[in-house]
Amino acid sequence: MCGAILAFESANTQFQSTSRVLGVNLFLSDMTVAAHSQSRISHRFAALRASGEMGIIAYITAGDPSFAATQKFVVAMAEAGVDVIELGVPFSDPLADGPTIQRASERALKNGATLAKVIDLVREIRNTNSAASEIPIVLFSYYNPIFQMGLEKFAASAASAGADGVLVTDITPEESDDYRRILAAHHLDTVFLGAPTSTDERLAKIAACSSGFLYLISRTGVTGAKDALPDDLPALLRRARSVTQLPIAVGFGISLPGHVSVLGGLADAAVVGSALVSEIEKATATNSSPAAIAAAANALADRIRSLKSAARTGLSRRTEVAT
Secondary structure (H helix, E strand, O other), X not given: OOHHHHHHOOOOOOOOOXXXXXXXXXXXXXXXXXXXXXXXXXXXXXXXXXXXXXXEEEEEEOOOOOHHHHHHHHHHHHHHOOOEEEEEOOOOOOOOOOHHHXXXXXXHHHOOOOHHHHHHXXXXXXXXXXXHHHOOXXXXXXXXXXXXXXXXXXHHHHHHHOOOEEEEOOOOHHHOHHHXXXXXXXXXXXXXXXXXXXXXXXXHHHHHOOOOOEEEEOOOOOOOOOOOOOOOHHHHHHHHHOOOOOOEEEEOOOOOHHHHHHHOOOOOEEEEOHHHHHHHHHHHOOOOOHHHHHHHHHHHHHHHHHHHHHHHOHHHOOOOOOO
């Protein structure tokens, strides 16, 4: 099991909640609540709920094969209907990631990717005359690059560029006070990971530190596309629902429209990562010509359209549409 997930199951498991009432969040500051209520992320999930539709969150590694290519990929997926973009910050020791995303990080780092350049990419995306200019963007990172930049500088730069939230895989709720305070001051959502091995008390604490949405890991281990979802996933989702009113996104192993259909009525969004990064790798790993990049963008758009179709119809249609 990866170190990032083990960290969530380690220290301070004696958390005692003084309230089990849904929506009461004892760990969130007023600033964090305000940031959540005003963010593009919360607005997008509210719109999805109103239409009874499940969201699709797309993860790709920034800078693979180049930042110009990543911008084209984000635009293509936004125009195909994706709901949220997660931009992975390349890191040299990505413990939570499977081989597909590890290779993408290696390619991006070889091409000079840095956290500062990822933030610059967000700014470029916001300046495009496309659907991507208003798509919610979450920066998905390990803590080391943020620490090296400086937390205050990172938060100010990310917010100024137009990022909406941050997910740091290897920071625990117990270690996150300054992190959450500083990001909330810059109106950035803080997304945390819940795991199948998390107790109910632990899930409550993780959810209480989250804003925007709660990211549930569908299985133990690392990222990677799988053929089937775990049998115990519905039970995990029910446990998470009992401790938070935040939207719940499910990731790790989600790759097929059938997975999206199965999650319908259970989760608020599905996170697809390795399957998309694999499309980029197939098209551009040995040839990053404009034609190859265009082919990758088309493949990503096709993937998103098929996933969104599953999110809008069949089993994935939410049974209760908000009025």
